[in-house]
Amino acid sequence: MQTSTLACALAIALLTAGCGPRTESPATDSAAASTAPATTSGASIAAGPAASPELLAQAKALFQPIPDKAPDPAGNPVTAEKIVLGKMLYFDGRLSSSGVISCNSCHNVGMGGIDGVPTSIGHGFQKGPRNAPTVYNAVFNVAQFWDGRAEDLKAQAKGPVQAGVEMNNTPETVETTLKSMPGYVLAFQAAFPQETSPVSFDNMAKAIEAFETTLITPGAPFDAFLKGDARALTADQQAGLKLFMDKGCASCHNGINLGGQAYFPFGVVHAPADAVRPAGDRGRFAVTKSQADEYVFRAAPLRNIAATAPYFHSGNVWKLQDAVTIMGDAQLGATLAPDEAEKIHLFLHALTAPIPKIDYPELPERADTTPLPADG
């Protein structure tokens, strides 16, 4: 008991000092426990005191744990073969015109599913207009991109491949490239066995979507908590959760992903500083052309948020504590006391989970007919 108290105090000290190492935080300890069946009492490594039944009930009404397996996306039944193909495509820079920029370049599976820069660096080292959202648990979002302009992950996957500032390629060149490599032809045939011409840009997107359904992180302390482990959160995290719900954060950030489900103006009460919300990016207005959608964005999903700095669509805020304070002011008109912001920040660390096991795929060899990189 003394040992666990000491470990807990140490972990809190680390967290308070900034972002604790994922492998040492109470997050991971509890996460490991949470992979055991929730009913196995005693297997859980307690991070804190038992939460009240009221807190647990209030949380369960607003949030859901990440399931062990994501449901199949609409119109795209997931198979093992599709996942294998999708993983190869996700890591293959040859989907880009330069030959070196892949999905993983900006949605790095080892870095919380992001790239850790304000806005992504793409073709020609150009910078994109918005911060790269994490690929982890993206399958649970109602739509993709900050403005929700892609209805699902297969629609999303087609965007960066063609964007001039990202991968700068064309569907035609992608198809020619993939069709040239026997390794890909076989993998597409296996993934789409009913089709006479399986190697296509559409099927590329479907396979990537299938792989991305495996990029989920159900092992966070908050998942264990939602599944009934009343001791999965530290006392401070429980207090932070209570504040998160009572102050109104959970009005937008709820569901499986604590966000990602609906659209809201950024700046409900006060317009954030221009550095945080650049005037030139009017959000969902660009999608709907409705004045009501000016500066409207999809509520950011908060899963693994502590691992995905910098923050906001501008990527101009590096500290999670600052992001919490900015949101309190802009969205709720609530000036959070430093102690309150700190507790909410500690609660957000309880959303961090280990990443799934991902074997680096061996990519098919090029053939003599494979198109050369754009200026190769």
Added chain:
Amino acid sequence: MQTSTLACALAIALLTAGCGPRTESPATDSAAASTAPATTSGASIAAGPAASPELLAQAKALFQPIPDKAPDPAGNPVTAEKIVLGKMLYFDGRLSSSGVISCNSCHNVGMGGIDGVPTSIGHGFQKGPRNAPTVYNAVFNVAQFWDGRAEDLKAQAKGPVQAGVEMNNTPETVETTLKSMPGYVLAFQAAFPQETSPVSFDNMAKAIEAFETTLITPGAPFDAFLKGDARALTADQQAGLKLFMDKGCASCHNGINLGGQAYFPFGVVHAPADAVRPAGDRGRFAVTKSQADEYVFRAAPLRNIAATAPYFHSGNVWKLQDAVTIMGDAQLGATLAPDEAEKIHLFLHALTAPIPKIDYPELPERADTTPLPADG
């Protein structure tokens, strides 16, 4: 027997058509077999007829199979902790000033350990001066880089991190970055337990070198052959091996890596075309300043060569068959008949092996004190 003959014929057809998919070629079939003890007769999937004892003896005198484990590099005992740390560093773009270029960007472990472009794309999308050599089996080379200017992998690892056209960083910023993250501090402490200040640029390089000793590919058909499986090569590959030795290719390309052991002028008999050997790159002359070293390069290691196009230090030759013909002319003054070049090319495919299993590492979270990307 009929099935294996058919599979063999199909595989040869695929190979003849270009680069066969690695997962379907006889290379991989035999490679799988070769991971079984060589003495387990019957476990081997024969790729061809039994080679003559003379061919096997001649080959054994010139080449060695890749061992299952690389020896420890000088001055750097390899431990499990050092490998874990080195793998994180290898995949971490935060060693670069932009935050997004890692060792794996140019030495991609899923793409034969290279990037598949003529010369690498680095900071600011600048192009480097030479083609990226493969990281696979690099531990068996006598020295690193095309001109051998780094005596080992730990010396090599420091170069790209600092090169303005590659990762564009400084040792000081790398150290500040690594020291800021508790996850890295713990990993360095575990990897260098005797040291009072383990987080250093030197130890970064040692850890990367330790990880790179695991990037070896002992499962090629040619390894099985050298270990005594006389049927591991197809008839054409055996003929190609014989030509490779008798025509003189093996004078420079021998040992474990079929190259990588010594320095030779590129153009012993005829100077290659300027596109292949650009006049401005005088090779090892830049290292030794000796006229005798003009256009001298380390003999390219040929392991997995079929998976590492484009070829030569210029990266200007995309077809392995063309590279074979160019070498025959430039180095041996031998105009290889198309049939001879084709058989040597097929033999080179027998040097392709499956990559080792590499779990994508979860990289430490940044801390509030972690330096921001250069212009982030």
